[in-house]
Amino acid sequence: MPAIPDRIALDEILSISRLVCGLWQVADLEKDGTLLDPEQGADALDAYARTGFDTFDMADHYGSAELITGRLLARYQHDPRPVALTKWCPEPGSMTADIVRKGVRERLDRLGVDKVDLLQFHWWTFEHPAWLDALHEMARLKEEGLIGAIGVTNFDAAHLALALADGVPIATNQVSFSLVDRRAAGALSDLCRARGVKLLAYGTLCGGFLADRWLGRPEPTAITDWSRSKYKRFIDTAGGWEAFQGILRAAAAIGRKHGVSVSNVATRWVLDHNAVAAAIVGARLGESEHRADNLKVFGFSLNAEDRAALDAAFAATKPIPGDCGDEYRRPPYLTASGDLSHHLDTIPSIYTAEPVPGRPGRSQVSSGSVWEPIAGYSRAVRVKDTICVSGTTATHAADRCIAPGDAGAQTTYILDKIAASISALGGSLEDVVRTRIYLRDAAQWEPVSRAHGCVFGDIKPANTLIETGALIGDYEVEIEAEAVVD
Structure with missing residues (x-):
């Protein structure tokens, strides 16, 4: 079994781990207003980095995740250093050069770096066309050396194709992709394979629901964790708890055959799609760390019989509506709050x-x-x-x-x-x-x-x-x- 995660090149310069540590749970841990200690947070990230999990994904709204990662990066004065992927999620409106540069500069300052390794852009509604202005300005900042590579998040196939056709050099698209949410396996993967764009898959473990501990368990009724609240809505939309249990049973049987966990099977299935560069798994900064178990993903492969068993389980579920990213733009809003209409209605x-x-x-x-x-x-x-x-x-x-x-x-x-x-x-x-x-x-x-x-x-x-x-x-x-x- 490999001692460290596999790696993949996104371009001629940037290489990332195929298991990326997602820091969205920093915002969950800080939701009561108490910020994590940056140095202690950096200690926790360093423990991941020194075991090969050296790629971290965050966003401008993930609490103090960028600041914590900045403290980590400051400890590495020479290459190779950990890789920082972050996101800029501005409110729709005019995207002038100054506005874009200010958003990028804030990412650089919070991370304490001269160049963002991969800056990913999210846009709430494509009815406001300034998203193209933002991406073209980001391309100019890439030429200046402030951005290493440009990514997008939650773009459907049509709008990713539009950005590429308009000349934006996009390297990645980060989208939901799991045994429960399989939308990215269709038109989006076809486009990415044809145009050389890589998918970064989040939600791969459905907020922790795709795990052995939920096999045969009754449906939870009270959920306070933001991530779990979000992915329970995915499960409900895909056919409900019993249909989800069918996926768990199939994954558990495959796991027993290979001597791995349900989570390993779920992650391996996503990574096996050739448009996928990496799967993003949560890092709780000292809580619920599963590094040793996650490494087992690289020690086995799924065969035709395994895939047929999963396909049979999928047949009892319903497809998640729409295309990738639609959950942020139209009902059903499959988000932590369960409804974004209050937010989208305020967009000019x-x-x-x-x-x-x-x-x-x-x-x-x-x-x-x-x-x-x-x-x-x-x-x-x-x-x-x-x-x-x-x-x-x-x-x-x-x-x-x-x-x-x-x-x-x-x-x-x-x-x-x-x-x-x-x-x-x-x-x-x-x-x-x-x-x-x-x-x-x-x-x-x-x-x-x-x-x-x-x-x-x-x-x-x-x-x-x-x-x-x-x-x-x-x-x-x-x-x-x-x-x-x-």
């Missing part, structure tokens, strides 16, 4: 609805395009319960074409823009009753249709797709929409 819209003078019951939104006053049109207009959205292209800010030449990526951006227009006028995508799609090249019908289906697969509005020939500039597709607000 990029558009502002204005009444039409002298026309009661009519309102409109403008995108600020220079062409709207010249040509005399609005981005969208609402009359009573009907919202009409003008033909929309993948134009970012004033005049930049997003993802030139990629019709599927442009469609994703356009539908976000349409959603924001409708939302500003009091509707939602669920209210859309018709879309019309105009293509430069009919041969691009499939990526455009698939992107449309990702958004409207359950809504199913009336739809028309037309090849129009030349569109202005580098635009491959233009879409208009109508919605009726019930």
Whole structure:
């Protein structure tokens, strides 16, 4: 059995452990307002680092995790030193160069380093397009040497593809991935394999539920731990406690055969997906340390019989709804609080609805395009319960074409823009009753249709797709929409 975890290269410079120590539980331990002692916390991390678990994942909102890790890094004056992966999760709004640089500088200062090894970006709603501004500015800071590699968190396949098509050099995407939540094994993994992006899997042990101690146990009723509260919601959504017990029974039988734990089986299953670089396991800084058991993950492999047993258990469960990251953006909110609507409702819209003078019951939104006053049109207009959205292209800010030449990526951006227009006028995508799609090249019908289906697969509005020939500039597709607000 290996003495240390396996490692994997994310690029020509950055190498990480295939088992990453997640520090989200620092926030849980500090939730009563009492901060952990930074030096004692660094002592605990050092114990991990010296046994090969030398890669730590944290975020700006994980309590004092960055400060504790900074104390650890200060003890290593020469390479190799532990690897620090952190996240920047700004509120949606204008993402100017100064705002992005300030967010990055704060990460550098808290970690006490000149360069963040991997900076991962999270965005709450793609209806606000400034996420692309933030990522492009991060790419410039990467060129300056302030960021080693750029990652994203909780990006679905469509928006990861959009960022890549727009030229953002993304190395990783951190998403939920486990025996319970298997969404990342589909379109997202396919995209990552094709484009060389690696997945960092969190939630691999479902907050500790994917463990022998829960086999045959009654369903818990009172949970105070933030992480466990979150993943109990995943279990409920995937079919409930009995369906989950079926997964545990299958994993336990496989574990007995190989002489390993349920947690080892759960982690090995995720790591075996070739789009996955690493699984993130919790580090409780002195509590519930399982380093010796975690190392067993690298001492066995799953065979076809093992995978068939797990597939049979999966058949009794329900897929987690939506694509990766949807749990943060739409119901069901599979988060520690169980509901993010209070947070998402406070996020400012990029558009502002204005009444039409002298026309009661009519309102409109403008995108600020220079062409709207010249040509005399609005981005969208609402009359009573009907919202009409003008033909929309993948134009970012004033005049930049997003993802030139990629019709599927442009469609994703356009539908976000349409959603924001409708939302500003009091509707939602669920209210859309018709879309019309105009293509430069009919041969691009499939990526455009698939992107449309990702958004409207359950809504199913009336739809028309037309090849129009030349569109202005580098635009491959233009879409208009109508919605009726019930």
